[in-house]
Amino acid sequence: DARVTQTPRHKVTEMGQEVTMRCQPILGHNTVFWYRQTMMQGLELLAYFRNRAPLDDSGMPKDRFSAEMPDATLATLKIQPSEPRDSAVYFCASGLGGRPYEQYFGPGTRLTVT
């Protein structure tokens, strides 16, 4: 049963600390997306990759967020330093890239920054 996995599922940290979230896309998928979901802003696209190359990260605060794909089986989203306003659920999704654009979402990482 192929699925997107994300770790950790929950993270509580203090303001100023570094946070790293990891995602394992479904094997064979060539597109990976990072989303952030909050009650106030809804679902926001932060960054996305095709064939491990970053295509657009304009949704991310550049000064503190970074997204990478060290290899085809791992995508990372890093926040340094973290702030309370970063508290949200962060989702990773992967897909095959062809239409229709079916994206498979992971279970999310719930981040709380105190």
Added chain:
Amino acid sequence: GEDVEQSLFLSVREGDSSVINCTYTDSSSTYLYWYKQEPGAGLQLLTYIFSNMDMKQDQRLTVLLNKKDKHLSLRIADTQTGDSAIYFCAEDGDSSASKIIFGSGTRLSIRP
């Protein structure tokens, strides 16, 4: 630009039909989608419709597309408590990146 709008809340009685509405802006979208998010989970593709169709039916789900008005709806027949979720309407975005533009989501709650 691309934008998808939908109402935030819908409450229906168990057994009734639910109709969730959505409007979109990009007339060149090839596909339009409905995703479902259950509590504590990620989004899951529920169904999609090709832009040259005006209706698609899949068991209890009926999708209606009015391309002229850029209006998409999702009808759930015989709504059950398990249908409680947030429903996201979405349209094709940037074709070079397989991007989807999501609406804000409609939270469907079921009354007994």
